[in-house]
Amino acid sequence: MTTQLTPITEPYPEDVAKVLASYPQQGGYILALFRVFANSLRFLKKAVPNLLDKDSPLPLRIREIVILRVTANKNCEYEWGVHVSAFGSHAKLTDAQIAATRSDQVDDAIWSPAEACLLRAVDNLCASGKMDNSISEQFARDWSKEQQLEIFALCGTYHTISFVANAARLPNEPFGARFP
Template structure:
């Protein structure tokens, strides 16, 4: 079990509303353990959710690129929980195959496009240094607008925060999630 006990049912109306606002509206899985733990701090959780939702609802970054970037930061931080949820749910929606999801952890060569290789390197650089060189910024600009590059910075940073929460709370991978490769 996790280091933080999830909020247990029966939930108040406020807690149920907060918990059920997370995730894709078409999800078939139960509310995430992460969300049930976070709901113990509802004011902060509502603010986290708003930013996370904006990365999908008001997004300009192509879904496949966003998902690859998110999976890569999860892999770099060895966050099996968030990686497993992203790989199981968003991977198929964004057209990222199981082999590609796994390759973002293992480093296997799955024939990434030049644009995708640049993206993966950019996530690696951002995690290693906290920034991008001018060369990386320019390379990303070959296919992304300034707004999309800013969105990419925000998405990677937000998911770094989520991975830190998941790892820090020691969340176990849930049954519907993809297991960590290897």
């Protein structure tokens, strides 16, 4: 019996199929990552909340900046590539900004002041689980409390997603972008 996480394949158990049907699909294709989640019905249902819904207090662009930075920090090319391909243009991210999500430094010239602070906040959270005081103060001025909590939830969720995708050694989706 293998202990390595791998995507489950069809035919899916009925209870798993029902939950997977609620996940995003393209032409009936279910991402390998979601099929890895399906190794545990509990995880599939509860462990990774869907923060990409229309009710988010964050605009798509800000959500994607957070997701790309977290997955880049966690060296998760699989999820980074899915989000670049699926949402990058909708989030109006330039090629330079997308590439910069992989940089160790924040280039203030290509981001708004709030976005540059957000990237630094995400870097702090990924590295130590907290923010430096100077970043925290600006972060609190830039984002409402509801938005701050959403950003923290995105960071935590995409840490988990990165851990799963990396542990499962998922190859990039055929449509997924590659790290620069």
